[in-house]
Amino acid sequence: MNIGIVGLGLIGGSLGIDLRSLGHQVLGVSRNSLTCQLAIERGVVDDASVNLTLLAAADVVFVCTPITAIAPTIQQLVPHLATDAIITDVGSVKAAVVEVVTPLWHNFVGGHPMAGTADSGIDAAQSQLFAGNPYVLTPLDTTPPAAVKIVEEIVRSLRSQVYFCRPEEHDRAVAWISHLPVMVSASLIEACMSESETSVLELAQNLASSGFRDTSRVGGGNPELGVMMARYNHKSLWRSLLSYRHCLDQLITEIEQENWHALEQRLQDTRKNRPSFLSEDVRD
Amino acid sequence: MNIGIVGLGLIGGSLGIDLRSLGHQVLGVSRNSLTCQLAIERGVVDDASVNLTLLAAADVVFVCTPITAIAPTIQQLVPHLATDAIITDVGSVKAAVVEVVTPLWHNFVGGHPMAGTADSGIDAAQSQLFAGNPYVLTPLDTTPPAAVKIVEEIVRSLRSQVYFCRPEEHDRAVAWISHLPVMVSASLIEACMSESETSVLELAQNLASSGFRDTSRVGGGNPELGVMMARYNHKSLWRSLLSYRHCLDQLITEIEQENWHALEQRLQDTRKNRPSFLSEDVRD
Numbered sequence: 001m002n003i004g005i006v007g008l009g010l011i012g013g014s015l016g017i018d019l020r021s022l023g024h025q026v027l028g029v030s031r032n033s034l035t036c037q038l039a040i041e042r043g044v045v046d047d048a049s050v051n052l053t054l055l056a057a058a059d060v061v062f063v064c065t066p067i068t069a070i071a072p073t074i075q076q077l078v079p080h081l082a083t084d085a086i087i088t089d090v091g092s093v094k095a096a097v098v099e100v101v102t103p104l105w106h107n108f109v110g111g112h113p114m115a116g117t118a119d120s121g122i123d124a125a126q127s128q129l130f131a132g133n134p135y136v137l138t139p140l141d142t143t144p145p146a147a148v149k150i151v152e153e154i155v156r157s158l159r160s161q162v163y164f165c166r167p168e169e170h171d172r173a174v175a176w177i178s179h180l181p182v183m184v185s186a187s188l189i190e191a192c193m194s195e196s197e198t199s200v201l202e203l204a205q206n207l208a209s210s211g212f213r214d215t216s217r218v219g220g221g222n223p224e225l226g227v228m229m230a231r232y233n234h235k236s237l238w239r240s241l242l243s244y245r246h247c248l249d250q251l252i253t254e255i256e257q258e259n260w261h262a263l264e265q266r267l268q269d270t271r272k273n274r275p276s277f278l279s280e281d282v283r284d
Numbered sequence: 285m286n287i288g289i290v291g292l293g294l295i296g297g298s299l300g301i302d303l304r305s306l307g308h309q310v311l312g313v314s315r316n317s318l319t320c321q322l323a324i325e326r327g328v329v330d331d332a333s334v335n336l337t338l339l340a341a342a343d344v345v346f347v348c349t350p351i352t353a354i355a356p357t358i359q360q361l362v363p364h365l366a367t368d369a370i371i372t373d374v375g376s377v378k379a380a381v382v383e384v385v386t387p388l389w390h391n392f393v394g395g396h397p398m399a400g401t402a403d404s405g406i407d408a409a410q411s412q413l414f415a416g417n418p419y420v421l422t423p424l425d426t427t428p429p430a431a432v433k434i435v436e437e438i439v440r441s442l443r444s445q446v447y448f449c450r451p452e453e454h455d456r457a458v459a460w461i462s463h464l465p466v467m468v469s470a471s472l473i474e475a476c477m478s479e480s481e482t483s484v485l486e487l488a489q490n491l492a493s494s495g496f497r498d499t500s501r502v503g504g505g506n507p508e509l510g511v512m513m514a515r516y517n518h519k520s521l522w523r524s525l526l527s528y529r530h531c532l533d534q535l536i537t538e539i540e541q542e543n544w545h546a547l548e549q550r551l552q553d554t555r556k557n558r559p560s561f562l563s564e565d566v567r568d
Contacts, residue, residue: 114491134491165487173487176476181499183535184472189554191528192460192561203449203457207398207418208561214498215465220558223551230539230547241536244475248532251471252525255514263514267507270473274504277476277492 002027003154004058006073008039008048011090011113012064013125016044018158021127027054035122044125056080060150063089067232071100078105086147092174093232094138094167102140107147110138110167112174113160128159135160138167168236175236177277179229180244183237185219186226188212286311287438288342290357292323292332295374295397296348297409300328302442305411311338319406328409340364344434347373351516355384362389370431376458377516378422378451386424391431394422394451396458397444412443419444422451452520459520461561463513464528467521469503470510472496 001024005012008030016026020043028045029052030036036048047054055061055077065073070089077087086107091097098110115133117124135155139148155162165173192212195201230237254263285308289296292314300310304327312329313336314320320332331338339345339361349357354373361371370391375381382394399417401408419439423432439446449457476496479485514521538547 114493133493136487136491161490163487163490165483169481169484169487172479172481172484173491176479176484176488177492177496180475181472181495183532183539184468185499186551186554187528187531187535188465188468189558189561190531190550191464191524193553193557194527194531195456195460197453197456199449200453200456200460203420203447203453204460205560206445206447206563207420207457208461208563209398209417211465211502212461212561214501215469216554216558216561217498218495219551220555223548223555226551227544227548231542231544234539234542238536238539240475241532241539243478244471245529245532245536247471247474247478248467248525248529251467251474252522252529255467255518255522255525258515258518260511260515264507264511266474267470267503267510269477270470270500271504271507273477274473274500276489277473277496277500279490279492 001025001059001154002057004029004055004061005045005064006030006052006055006061006077007064007066007069008035008044008122008125009064010116010120010122010124010129012062013039013044013122014115014127014129015062015064015090015158017125017127018130019154020044020046022157027058029054030122038122042122042125044122052077053080055085056082058082058085060086060088060154063087067091067093067097067228070097071104074101074104074108081105086150088137088151091232092178093229094136094170096232098138098140098167102142107144109143109148109151111151111155112136112138112170113155115160130155131159133160134163136163136165136170138165138170140167171233171236172239175233175240179233179237180240182218182221182226182229183241184244185216187219189216189219285309285343285438286341288313288339288345289329289348290314290336290339290345290361291348291350291353292319292328292406292409293348294401294404294406294408294413295399296346297323297328297406298399298411298413299346299348299374299442301409301411302414303438304328304330306441311342313338314406322406326406326409328406336361337364339369340366342366342369344370344372344438347371351375351377351381351512354381355388358385358388358392365389370434372421372435375516376462377513378420378454380516382422382424382451386426391428393427393432393435395435395439396420396422396454397439399444414439415443417444418447420447420449420454422449422454424451455517455520456523459517459524463517463521464524466502466505466510466513467525468528469500471503473500473503 028048312332
């Protein structure tokens with residue numbers, strides 16, 4: 001199959017490596033000519049160009065740009081595509097993307113591979129990035145089943161765990177387990193920094209250990225990504241934040257009222273429920 | 285030196301192993317006779333007993349019981365001690381302990397070794413548990429300097445990083461970096477479980493990955509420990525929780541008002557500030 005990839009960063013580059021090794025012809029497009037050159041040299045793609053016309057021969061195109069560029073890229077891409085070509089994307093938010101892109105191209109299947117590393121760019125591209133990780137597909141009722149089937153087959157060949165759901169379900173789920181943790185964790189760092197006594201702040205900085213490190217990790221991550229989550233998954237994240245604040249308020253009230261029995265019950269529930277969110281490979 | 289240890293769990297047992305290897309005579313007391321037997325067999329102590337009278341010969345006694353038992357233990361211990369014996373404790377909250385224990389014994393130095401593992405009990409005892417980790421001592425102005433000096437020397441010989449501060453400063457610092465993260469993290473788990481649509485909850489559980497795992501880790505820990513923090517560090521934890529809620533409310537308002545510039549600035553600050561809380565050995 002001829003597979004096009006627009007955006008040759010961590011995700012696009014890693015897709016290229018795996019898809020080539022599965023025997024596909026991979027055509028890459030990047031707006032950066034040096035990236036195109038590197039992608040060819042490193043065997044990430046068979047051919048690359050800064051020009052979307054390269055993808056006229058593609059059967060399936062993976063759009064792997066930052067989320068803000070997905071719709072504009074597809075708008076520029078469609079005049080060059082064969083009429084039965086399939087487009088899929090890898091954006092981490094789905095409803096906002098699917099809504100805008102669906103009218104642009106009939107054969108579009110929204111997707112989100114839940115894989116990544118702390119690094120980005122083509123230098124971070126690696127084989128087997130998707131193996132064993134979830135890959136969500138969000139077709140609509142109107143999406144041609146043949147297009148869904150082909151994207152599904154490609155994704156399964158990467159050895160991903162495939163999940164199907166509506167775009168809105170995806171966005172609510174990732175709001176809980178991916179976007180809310182960033183905001184909760186960032187607020188922790190900010191609250192600690194609000195300590196007004198220098199001696200106490202310095203002591204806290206010296207004493208902080210693995211508990212603080214882990215709870216604060218995602219809150220100390222890429223600010224642009226955090227804003228992107230909030231912009232494109234606005235409604236779901238906001239709902240999750242309000243639920244979170246409600247839970248926090250209840251806990252604060254229990255501590256204020258010294259209701260230790262209720263607090264212990266609450267912490268027993270959280271200990272009991274946490275493992276349901278941990279797959280075997282991410283267990284502590 | 286003759287060193288007594290009351291409570292032969294993770295901390296008390298690990299202290300015994302290191303102090304014996306440094307050439308001290310270590311006398312252990314546990315209310316569990318099997319623990320006493322194991323401690324002798326494994327070389328954790330030189331001698332052990334269920335009876336506090338064993339510690340009549342001790343120059344320094346480390347009280348390593350759960351925090352609720354510290355004051356009652358010391359009350360029972362003092363009739364048996366030599367008049368110049370020194371008592372120190374290892375409780376993770378200091379003001380509440382120091383306040384009650386100081387009137388019971390003149391030579392008392394509050395302490396808190398910031399070391400641990402996920403395991404507990406004598407089976408978890410290990411050598412070098414304290415090496416490279418912070419160990420806070422909280423003497424008062426009225427604490428005899430000679431007693432402070434001896435405890436400090438012992439703690440330094442464990443290769444701990446020693447910090448001195450007032451009990452209240454300790455409690456405020458650990459509220460930020462140890463106790464607040466537990467409550468923040470537990471509320472995250474609880475909020476996720478509040479999702480009312482089963483399909484979305486199940487999807488969230490399937491998609492959760494390292495970000496959720498790390499942010500939720502300390503909130504899924506021992507409920508009794510969580511309640512203990514809240515009970516004994518009530519005031520400082522409550523203050524930290526209110527500051528945290530204030531930061532969270534500001535973030536929620538920014539998202540509500542779609543003030544992306546302010547949100548990005550906030551997340552840039554948290555990324556910038558987080559490393560000041562990470563020592564080299566706990567960097568990601």
